[in-house]
Amino acid sequence: MSLIVKYGKVLLLLATVIGLVVGYGAGYYVGLSSAHQPTTLLVDAAGTLQVPFNSIVNNVLRSEYPSLSYNYIFEGSRLAANEITEANKSFDIYASADYRLIPEKLMPSYASWYIIFASNSMTVMYTNQSRYASEITPANWYQVITRPGVIVGVSDKDTDPSGSQAIFMVELAGLLYYGNSSYIYDQLYVTKAANHELIVVPTETTLDAQLETGAVDYVLTYSSEAISHKLQYLNLDPKVNLSNLTLANWYSQVNVTAEGKLSKGGPILYDVTIPSNSPDPAMGEAFIKDLFSAQGQDILRSSGLQPLNPVYVYNQSAVPSDIIQAIQQSGITIEPAP
Amino acid sequence: MPLSPGFPLRFVVVLSALSGVLFFLLVSPVLSLILGSSVSGLILAVTNPEAISSIALTIYTSALTATVAVVLGVPLGYLLGKYQFRGRSLVDSIIEIPLMIPHTVAGIALITIFGSAELVGALFRGYGLRLTNDVVGIVLTLVFVSATYTVKQVEEAIKSLDPKLELVSRSLGASTTFTFFNVTLPSIWRSVVTGAILTWARASSEVGALFIMAYYPPVASILIWNLYAGYGLHESVSNGVVLSPGAVNVAALMILINLGIFVLFKIVQRKRGS
Numbered sequence: 001m002s003l004i005v006k007y008g009k010v011l012l013l014l015a016t017v018i019g020l021v022v023g024y025g026a027g028y029y030v031g032l033s034s035a036h037q038p039t040t041l042l043v044d045a046a047g048t049l050q051v052p053f054n055s056i057v058n059n060v061l062r063s064e065y066p067s068l069s070y071n072y073i074f075e076g077s078r079l080a081a082n083e084i085t086e087a088n089k090s091f092d093i094y095a096s097a098d099y100r101l102i103p104e105k106l107m108p109s110y111a112s113w114y115i116i117f118a119s120n121s122m123t124v125m126y127t128n129q130s131r132y133a134s135e136i137t138p139a140n141w142y143q144v145i146t147r148p149g150v151i152v153g154v155s156d157k158d159t160d161p162s163g164s165q166a167i168f169m170v171e172l173a174g175l176l177y178y179g180n181s182s183y184i185y186d187q188l189y190v191t192k193a194a195n196h197e198l199i200v201v202p203t204e205t206t207l208d209a210q211l212e213t214g215a216v217d218y219v220l221t222y223s224s225e226a227i228s229h230k231l232q233y234l235n236l237d238p239k240v241n242l243s244n245l246t247l248a249n250w251y252s253q254v255n256v257t258a259e260g261k262l263s264k265g266g267p268i269l270y271d272v273t274i275p276s277n278s279p280d281p282a283m284g285e286a287f288i289k290d291l292f293s294a295q296g297q298d299i300l301r302s303s304g305l306q307p308l309n310p311v312y313v314y315n316q317s318a319v320p321s322d323i324i325q326a327i328q329q330s331g332i333t334i335e336p337a338p
Numbered sequence: 339m340p341l342s343p344g345f346p347l348r349f350v351v352v353l354s355a356l357s358g359v360l361f362f363l364l365v366s367p368v369l370s371l372i373l374g375s376s377v378s379g380l381i382l383a384v385t386n387p388e389a390i391s392s393i394a395l396t397i398y399t400s401a402l403t404a405t406v407a408v409v410l411g412v413p414l415g416y417l418l419g420k421y422q423f424r425g426r427s428l429v430d431s432i433i434e435i436p437l438m439i440p441h442t443v444a445g446i447a448l449i450t451i452f453g454s455a456e457l458v459g460a461l462f463r464g465y466g467l468r469l470t471n472d473v474v475g476i477v478l479t480l481v482f483v484s485a486t487y488t489v490k491q492v493e494e495a496i497k498s499l500d501p502k503l504e505l506v507s508r509s510l511g512a513s514t515t516f517t518f519f520n521v522t523l524p525s526i527w528r529s530v531v532t533g534a535i536l537t538w539a540r541a542s543s544e545v546g547a548l549f550i551m552a553y554y555p556p557v558a559s560i561l562i563w564n565l566y567a568g569y570g571l572h573e574s575v576s577n578g579v580v581l582s583p584g585a586v587n588v589a590a591l592m593i594l595i596n597l598g599i600f601v602l603f604k605i606v607q608r609k610r611g612s
Binding site for chain 1: 401405449453454455470471531550553554555556564566567568569570571574576581582606
């Protein structure tokens with residue numbers, strides 16, 4: 001019996017050594033890209049910014065900072081704001097798909113300025129497999145998606161602005177086509193919801209996968225999602241798609257309560273800031289400068305967002321001067337934000 | 339292969355049918371995932387630094403977690419298995435709680451004490467240390483959700499240990515410490531290893547609690563979610579430039595690597611037993 005005990009000990013030792021070597025090796029590899037690196041960028045932003053922001057980091061920022069360590073959280077803009085305000089996490093960049101979230105949630109404790117840099121529009125996104133895909137057009141979309149048996153996907157207004165914006169879109173369509181803002185809204189959010197034909201998710205970008213797997217037929221989301229994922233979408237009337245800054249008054253006729261606060265319809269505008277507890281504000285500045293470079297603006301455009309010119313800045317005196325310079329050098333004019 | 343007379347054929351057939359259903363449910367998704375990823379997709383995942391880095395991080399943190407679980411869990415399991423004391427069954431039940439609560443609840447529970455604005459977290463914050471994120475946050479979270487497996491395995495092994503072994507050792511003059519390391523541990527090493535493997539498996543599959551406590555650097559399970567949410571199931575290519583490997587590809591790669599590790603464990607486990 002003592003022989004077995006001895007034999008077992010040797011193997012135990014061997015296994016421990018192997019384990020330590022594997023563990024150390026893996027740890028060394030990880031150490032190469034860990035957060036102890038001198039240059040780290042931490043981004044917390046709306047889900048729809050994941051594709052363009054990652055592109056800007058990998059194709060523009062990394063060439064300036066080759067040993068960059070980049071970490072991110074992309075999710076519904078309200079959830080993303082909560083990471084800072086509720087979970088006390090710190091980031092170098094916060095960007096939202098609803099420009100009102102920075103003043104509403106982050107100011108004054110976590111931010112003192114913001115720049116509205118891009119716009120988007122609402123659309124109906126679908127695939128060839130969607131029910132009635134061959135029939136749907138920009139003129140009849142609100143009739144097709146409300147048919148029984150059609151499953152519609154939206155995001156949750158309490159975690160993600162696109163959820164509220166889908167409601168605005170539907171209420172505005174009700175006003176435009178039926179003279180009644182609740183008409184189409186009820187068909188979707190009351191009737192369909194009761195029949196389990198309305199799927200609500202916390203982050204808009206997961207709806208793309210739902211569409212790909214056939215779990216939903218139509219998704220009410222941003223056109224940028226459809227464009228960057230090469231899915232089919234409709235060009236809706238500007239009066240319902242929240243794309244046009246000059247229609248702001250028309251959009252404000254409708255409203256919704258999200259996270260307990262009343263929010264009025266408005267154009268879809270993205271803003272960005274460097275939170276005041278940023279661990280590396282210099283990296284935040286470098287990123288924003290790249291955002292406004294010609295390449296950055298191109299990347300935004302090719303992902304389906306509309307880069308703004310002029311951009312709207314809130315509290316310009318608090319914005320780092322490099323950023324203001326970079327914007328002006330790109331030929332973009334600056335106006336004060338509302 | 340002729341069946342012996344008296345073999346309960348009908349009974350076994352019914353059991354096999356039911357088993358077949360479960361077997362299919364357990365095996366087909368994983369098989370579908372691995373077969374659904376093309377070779378080019380797997381190569382894309384293997385050559386992607388982010389994917390490799392997060393899989394390596396998963397292995398590293400799971401290994402660390404298993405080590406911590408053994409170093410701290412064996413003592414606890416020993417005490418629980420060996421001694422009867424007031425409140426023992428209470429302690430026993432309490433340490434099972436992490437296994438029963440939803441993973442997001444675990445994450446929220448952890449952050450209410452280790453978050454940088456909270457009790458313990460604030461203490462460390464004063465020294466410039468963060469307990470959320472990075473390897474520290476990951477291992478802290480993983481130990482919480484998976485160490486109990488090791489403790490339980492050790493506890494059961496100690497309970498079924500023949501008390502004479504230790505008594506004989508002590509009566510021959512050996513100290514308690516010597517007895518523990520040279521008599522007790524060798525007798526229960528199999529259970530310690532089983533516990534460590536269960537802890538490792540549980541640790542490398544965690545995601546819910548990590549979303550809240552340690553989102554980055556992302557372990558494989560979180561990276562796969564990021565890819566799924568941001569880019570979809572398959573690789574994302576734009577103008578000939580690969581934007582990202584697909585969630586399916588990285589998931590398939592991770593399963594293959596995990597399978598490899600567990601097969602290795604099983605071989606080592608079996609070899610020692612012979």
